[in-house]
Each structure stands twice: as structure tokens, then as C-alpha cells.
Amino acid sequence: MTTTLQHAPTKSKGGGLARRQNFLTALIGGVVFAWLAWFIGRHTLDNTTRTFSDQVAVLTSCGWTVGFWLGIGALNGPGRWFIGRDHTRADDLYYAGENQGRARYWKYCTDHKVVGVQYIIMTMVLLGAGGILAMAIRTQLLTPGNHFVDQQVYNGFIAVHGMLMILALIVAVAGPWANFVVPIMIGAHDMAFPRLNALSFWTLVAAAGLLLTTLAVGSLPVGWVVLAPISNQAGVGMDFFAMAIIVFTVSTTVAGINTIATVMTLRTKGMTLSRLPIFVWGSIIAAALGLYAFPYFLTVEAIQILDRTVSTSFFVASGGGAGWLQANLFWLMGHPEVYVILIPAVAALFEIAAVMSRKPVFSYRTAIAGMTGLAGLSVLVWAHHMFTTGWAPTLGGPFMLTTELISIPTGLFFLVLLGTLWRGNIWMKLPTLWLFGFVFNFIIAGITGIYLSDIPIDNQLHGTMFVTAHFHYVFVGSVLFGAIAALAFWFPKVSGRYLDETQGKISFWLVFIGVQVTFLAMFVSGLRGMPRRYSSYSMIFEHTNFVTTMGAYMIMAGMLVLLGAVISSWRKGEPSGPNPWQANSLEWLVPTPPPLENFDVLPTIKEDPYNFGGKR
Amino acid sequence: MATNKKYSLAGFYWLWFTLTVVGVIISIWAPGYLMPMSMSSNMHLTILTMVVFSVAAAPVAAGVYAATAYLLRHNVYRGDSVPPAAKDQTRENARLTIGWILASTVLTVFLLIWGLGALSVDNGGNEANPLVVNVTGQQWLWSFSYAGTHVQSNTLVLPENREVVFHITSKDVTHGFWIAQMGIQVDANVGTVTELHTTPNKLGTFDIRCTQFCGLNHAFMVTQGQVMTTQGFDNWLAAQPQRA
């Protein structure tokens, strides 16, 4: 591929060592420092206390993270800044991956397009890992009293499955597309802080490493919300989990800051806020919400670690602690977080709806108001996850109020989507297919959420499979569909080829039907009275569980077909040209693949990208 | 080649209406059929609330599905290449938007009023002389002691038509105390006591299931209880071994 900027490869001052850093050296660095920390911990800490193994686990995690950062070259920048030898322009171009071909995808590359592709791969890895665990879970629940996996192993699987999928979905749309597409959409050469961009990606990898390690060291038999006090009692898997979250918070904070600063300060001439593609709005709203929410996660996991390593009493009743503290802090993060996950997916779908129906986004301002209102309200609803904890019964009414109010901005999403599609010339390609799937599923997700927001109903349904089915309709039925639609939509921009339509359609129908089969049956399990996080169940839930498992296998089959489509299309799919959908936003007007710094000359914008011709 | 002919909306409205009717029928039938048999006034109200919420949701879901079906029927471009710009390039429709917001607000407020009403009914109506049962959760069983007596039991037996107040706590980790047929649930926490109350109004057995993940045998922390007549309950209580 050619870039419009031709340079002779230059070697900046600084020697060849920094040039050789990549994922392999990161792994080596991480493992070596992890081992060092483990060794030092084991031989200097008092091994008679009951917190010894937790202390060693936390130290090991710190070692891994620092070593990984050193190995990938994340600390080169801060180090050079400290000694006053800043990066030169040649350094910047090197780190942007100039003239390095495919090798740059394995390196600390600051080019936002490379980071975007890296996030695509990482999302697939996390979804795959979480998906394998899902298959194990559903196979265990195929029949009552099954022994597919050991019971405690199962208990650990459900938590790790949950966290892996949450991580995957947090980055599923924002990671690839807020990175790859947004800077081009606003007419910029790159993100505001390209090195922070690389940092956010590789820190995610480090965090994922810690999370996966959990599986190897006794896992996490405490549920993904790691409620205290049971999480205080779990094995060292819990320490790796907590450290994974703390490390992940760094990644997501940095990414959020980068996204907002980029959009606020790097828009090209004429790109006023009201001419921004709606996806950009979704990206910054979600980023801002994430900046608000993740510090709570950081805090709760940090104090969890303190409880486990130095015997503090944050969650220990005998020392004055309270499990409710953990629940409050967790859900202060946890509820906004689901909208951090949802909003980018919805915003991508707004974009797709407009392009695929050849009409402007219906009521652009309502779309923004809806996303903003949702984000704003979401910080006021967290205790609806705690209706049955017995904490503050008097606050039940107020939280019911705020939670039910959320249905209003959420409902506006349907207005915008349907309004955009209405009377359009709908082009039924893969992105559109997944869009319609989203609409079908999101109604079910939303309505079942409203049931749960009502306290008398929640008193019956909390902790049952009804809740699980509700949020799987949100995450799998809605967010995942949006993420796949976004992938199908922007795949041609990244690879120059269409995602294979036939394989894509097969995967869609398998996943779509699979979702209905799996989770409608799961609603029935819950309504009938089956609690969640059960490794086995009574005979009365036998049939619905069997049906659910069959549906899950269908979803897996569909996702595997999709994976096959991604792999085969990337190499030999049908060429698409730079603007297959004939869209107007800037990313479609640059060549495919886009040159290193996107634009030779930054464009001047005169209107929003929703003018498809036709009568206004 | 779709040309955005203005199709009559009658089909859409008919479909909306039909789907709503189907939804309403399912809403009225499904909750009572699928949920456990009601054995308390709480549960009755909860099932009724499920019905009301479902009926209220039916036209919303029906509308979205009817619109989707209508779009798929009339607005899919059937040509080979990029579709032309849609004839209708509407960017705003203030009346529709405001109407939509108003309708969803009205619906939300209605659900909220109903919900708060149901909540206050559930919380109110305290008898002067309820039966008090202390519930203790631990990994992985429930034990019950009847206040004012020395009876401690692993089975929960309750008299019909008398209000019972549960004081619930845990010895080790958080458990979830849930009586599926009575629509009541609250966590059992360490170091604190939480409270539930209900009035069983049907004889028979009920299921207590733990709803908060509590360790290895969480899935087996299930037990059955029984609602007896007042006489039957008194007999049962008298026959229990007295805890020292």
C-alpha cells in the first residue's frame, strides 16, 4: 500500500532497542517482571499470615503490568520526556508505523487506524474466550444435575465469562471505530494524543492477561459483580481480577480523555458541532460517561485488594465494614457502564440507518438529546441493582422513579432509528440486516428492563434467570448486533473488501434465531422461579434449560460462521472500492486504506454528511 | 426499483392493532401461567402488576414491530446498485417527536404511579400481632427460629392468614432469601438484620431459594416450606423440640 508521504526510512537517535519492541518483548517483559515480583514477594513477605498468597498475587500482577509496559515501549515516552529528550518528528513517524508494513500491528503503534484494527482483533479474542466459557456453562445446564464441569469450576466460569464479555463489549464499538473512524470523520490527521492511544490498547491487553490468569489460579467463584463479603474469601483469582480491573481503568480513562480531546479540539475547518456525524456524538458522550463511572470501579477494587492483602475492614462486618459499601460503589460504576457499552453501538446504528436508507438521521438533535439524557440519568439509577439487598428501603421509590424515567430517552432511540428508515430507500445489505435485528431485540431488552425497575416485580424476579435473559437481550441481542453491524459497515474501509454477504447472512440468521430461542426460554425459566448462577437446577426447569442450551449452540455456530467470514473476506473478499455505500462522511472520501495521516490537506466542511440529494 | 410511492398507512395501523391485541392476550394469560402459584397477597399484586405492565407494553412493542414489518414490506430497495436518495429527506418532525416524548412520558408516569402504589400496598397494612420468624442464612442452608418460643427449625412452617415478619441475617456471606410463591425477597447480610413481611393466604408447600451467589453449593440452597391452617401450625409448633 502506498502513502502519499514518501520518506526514506530514518533512524532516530535512541538506538535500535526501542525499534525492536513489540508484543513478544511485552510478553517477555511481563512474564519476567511478574516472576521477579513473585520471587521477591515469596521470599520477603511473612508467609504465616492468611493474606500472604494475596499479597504475592497482587505483587505479581504489578510486576506483570510494569514489565508488559516496559516490554511494549509504553514507558519510552515518559522516560524520554523526563530526561528532556523529546520525540522528534522522525520518532513520531516511526511510532506511527511508517514503512513497517504488517509488523506495526504487533507494536506500540500510534497510528489511530492501526490501533483501531488492533481493537478489532482484541474484541474478537475477548468475545471468543467469553464465548467458549458460555458454551461450557450452557452445556453444564443442558440437563439438571449435570457434571460437565466440576461445580466450583462452573461457579468460576460464570464470573469470568461475565467479565470477559463486559470487557469485550466496552471496547467492541468504541475500540475499533472511535479510533479508526472518528479522527477521519472530523477531518483530523490522528487522535489528539496518539501515544496515549497506543497506551490504551496495550494496557487493555495487559489487563486481559491478568483476567485470563484468573482462570488458571482458582478462578472467580463469586459472580462477576464480586460482591463482598464472599469475594473477600475467594482465592487468589480474585486478586488477579481486581488488578485486571485497576489496570483496565487506566486503559479506559486514557481512551476516554483522548476521544473527547480529539473531538473537541481537532475538528477541521467548518466542522461545527452540528455538522458532526452522529457517531462522533455517541463516542464522546460514552467517553464522558466512562470517565465518570470507572473511577468507582478503580476505588472498589482497590479497597477490595486492601481487605484481602492487609486485612482492612471495608467489607468485613466484624471490623465495622459493610458488604453494601461494595455493592454501592460497584453499581455506581456498573449502571453507567452499561450505557457506556450501549451508546456507541446505537450511535453507529444511527449512522448506518442514514446511509442505508439514503436519508438524513431523523431528528439529529433528538438523537443527541436521547444519548445525553440517557447518560445523564444513568448516574442516578444505580441502586435499582440493590432493591433486594435491604439497603435503604426508603430510597426504593426515588430509584424506581429515576430508573423508569430512563425509558424515555431510550425510547427516543427507536424514534430516531425508525424515523430515519421511514420512507427511505432501504439498502438491504449486511449492516442493515443486523440493524433490523437490533430493533427487534432492543424492544424486548428495554421492556423487560422496565419490569425489573418496578420494586414489587423485582422482589420476585431479582436474582432469577429473568434478569440474566434481560441483560443478555441488551448485550447479545442489541449491543452485539450493533457491533457486528458496525463491523460490516466499516469493514470495507479497513480492508478494501466487502464482508462476505452470504456467510454474513447465514451467521445473522443463526445468531438472530439463536438469540430468541436462547433467551426467550431463559425468561420462562426465570418467571417459573429459577435463580441465576446455579450450577444445577430442579426438574421443573429442565425443558426451558434444554431449549436455552440449544439456542446457545446456534448462536455459537453463527458467530463461528461470522469469524470465518471476517477471516476469508479480509484476504479475498470482493473488492469494495473506497466508498461502497456512497456515504458522505469524511472517512468514505479518503482512499482505502487511508494514508498514514489521513489527509494531505485538511478539508473544509460546508454541511453535515446527510445530504444524499433529493428534496429537503 | 423502489420509488418511495407513498403507501397507505392503513396496513401499518391494522398490523399495529392486531399485534397489540395478540400482545394483550398474551399479557393477560402469561404471567399467571408461567409464574409460581400465588400464596400471598404480595404475590397476587405482583402477578397483577406483571399483567398491567405487559398490557401497557404491548402497543409499544406492537408499534415498533409493525413499523419494522411495514418498512421491510414497502421500503426495501430492490435494485442492484446503490439506491438513489430517498424522496423523503425529512430531518425533523416536531409534532411526531413531541408526541412521542409525551406519550412515553405518560406511559412511564402511569407505570410509576402503579408501581409506587403497589409498593405502598406491599409495605403497609401491618398487623398488631404478627408472627415473627428469625431467619439465618449460612453456607448452605436456612434455619428459622420462632420469636417468643424456643423453637428452631430447618423447615419454615407458617400459619395461613396471619401476617408474618421475617428478621433475616447471615452468618458468613450474603445470601438471598426468596419465597417464590409469595413474591418476597431480601438479602441476608452479615452483621445486619433485614426485614420482610407478608401474609400467606393459601395452604400448601412453597419454595425458598437462595438468590445471591454464596459459594460452592449456592444452587442447592433450596428448601421447601409449608403453609398450614392455624390449628395445624399450632400443633406443629408445639411438637417441635425445644431449643435449650
Place this chain on the structure above:
Amino acid sequence: MATNTLNAQHQEHHDGGHHEPPAKVYGRQKMALWLFIGGDIITMSAMLFTYLYLRGVNTQNHWMSMVGLPVDKVHTYGYYENLANLPSQHLIHVAPMSPSFNWLVTGVSVLSALIFWSAERNLRKNGNRAAFTWNALFATVAVVVAAVLSVVQLRHLPQIYVAVNDSHTLSYTAYSSSMMVLTGSALVHFILLAYLGLAMVVRSARGVLTGEKWFHAGLVRLFWVWVAVSGIIVSAVTTTVNVH
């Protein structure tokens, strides 16, 4: 030299999109820093929430007490470890940490911020690099002192020796725990400031930071002042809101 020529070519080749005026870059970096501080504010609030919540809920009346054995100058961890038989454990009340020491740490932090602020201001206005280098060094030394004092604070957190079955450990009540996380967080910020302050000294000494290119000092000053302000807030809350 090849690199310089290339750089020059870049400057001619492209429009101002690549080489923006430093003031513009500073504006962007300031925005990013404010966003980061926003996250830090939430973190601080979460920790203060922890402190206030645990104090308010006072589980089992153990905000400042716990069953165990006293740990002080005489009865240390080692003392109990060497005992063949432990005395029986009883309820130990801990004393609140010294408010004046708390304010001393905050005071040193505020002082270091003021030194750096004035140094940065002078650099901006007078361009005296040597003066800035020295003053930044003083500010850094001050913040290192604050860090050391925080460590002393941490070492003075009241502890209670708890033995349960075979396991025995130094434990902290909810009060001590909350103070630990607040003090520990302050320590982390002081260490970060020490790194930033030293970097300022080095960069200024090497001539990379000057009266014209002062912007990084401006960013460091913003963060330094924020840390001082957060220290004041935390000290105010933890020295006035307490239970003896």
C-alpha cells in the same frame, strides 16, 4: 543532517496541520488534564463516600473498634507471635489519628504547590530559567517530604491483632481502613508529583523548558494545585467528621 532536512521538508510540504503553535497544543493538553482531574475528583469522592458511609452505617458499632488484642509499642505483632498462649481477645477501641499531623501533611503539600506555582509564574513572566530550576527543585523536595510524612501516617494507622483459628493478622477497623485508602491515595499523588517535579528540574536545566516554552510547567502546576486542593478537602472531612 538527514533528519533535519526531512523535518524541514515536512514543514514546507504540509500546511500548518502538523506543526501547530505550541499554545494550541497546550490548550488541548490542558483540556485532557482537566478531564483527568475530573476522574480524580470522582475517585476522591468515592473514597470520601467510603469514609462517610462506613462511619454512618457503623456496622456492629465497630467503626473504631474491633475484637482482638491491642497493638502498640509494647504489644507488637512479634510479641503475640512469640507467645505460646494468646490472652483472650476483647473489644479494643482505637483512637482517632492525629488531626494536626494530618494537617501538617496537607500543609507541606500546599506549600510545595505554592512554591511550584510561583516558580512557574515567574518563568512565564520573567523567563528566568535558573530560578525556575531551583524553585522546582524546592517544590519537589517539599512534596517528597509530604510523601515521607504520609508514610509515617500510614505507619501510625491504629491496628488490632486478630487471631481466628490458625490465622492471625494485623487488622484495621473501618475507620483505619478508610484513613488508609485516603492517605495511600495522597501518597500515590505525592510520588507522581515528585516524578513530575524532577522532570521539570531536568527539563529546565537542559533548556528544553524555557520562558517561551513553559507550557508543560503550566500543566504540572495545574495538577500540583489540584493535589493540594484535594488534600485540603480530605483533611477537612477526616478531621472534623469522626466518632470517638
